[in-house]
Amino acid sequence: MAKKKVAAIVKIQIPAGKASPAPPVGTALGPHGVAIMDFVKAYNAATESQAGTIVPVDITIYEDRSFDFVLKTPPTPVLLRQKAGIDKAASAPGKEVAATVTEADVEEIAKIKLPDLNAYDLDAAKLQVRGTARSMGIKVV
Numbered sequence: 001m002a003k004k005k006v007a008a009i010v011k012i013q014i015p016a017g018k019a020s021p022a023p024p025v026g027t028a029l030g031p032h033g034v035a036i037m038d039f040v041k042a043y044n045a046a047t048e049s050q051a052g053t054i055v056p057v058d059i060t061i062y063e064d065r066s067f068d069f070v071l072k073t074p075p076t077p078v079l080l081r082q083k084a085g086i087d088k089a090a091s092a093p094g095k096e097v098a099a100t101v102t103e104a105d106v107e108e109i110a111k112i113k114l115p116d117l118n119a120y121d122l123d124a125a126k127l128q129v130r131g132t133a134r135s136m137g138i139k140v141v
Contacts, residue, residue: 004062008032013075016047016055032061039067046071054078073116076132079109090137098137106130106140 019040056072084099110125119125
């Protein structure tokens with residue numbers, strides 16, 4: 001069987017279980033001629049257990065207009081905001097503290113994010129999560 005030729009790779013961040021043909025999905029997939037509703041139904045079925053979080057997806061579109069998609073882990077800022085219980089980060093990070101998270105929260109987020117980070121071990125992943133928290137004005141205690 002011959003391999004399919006890749007026409008495009010599209011990366012989108014969509015709320016889990018709430019994809020619709022409206023933007024950003026429609027505007028990203030429309031120019032490539034993909035059956036948008038097929039993607040929406042498949043994405044919503046795959047992410048229904050993660051409702052309420054934003055889940056990035058990499059969509060590989062082939063020349064015959066078929067597609068495959070790979071779900072990624074939620075972005076680190078989204079996970080930090082959930083753990084801290086805030087809607088948005090500090091407007092002046094470094095000068096103001098928006099919230100605090102514990103070391104256990106940082107470790108839990110690092111374990112979730114480890115497959116998608118360019119870190120070799122959990123300690124390096126925790127450092128990356130701490131850096132994101134610092135840039136958001138979230139203090140780790």
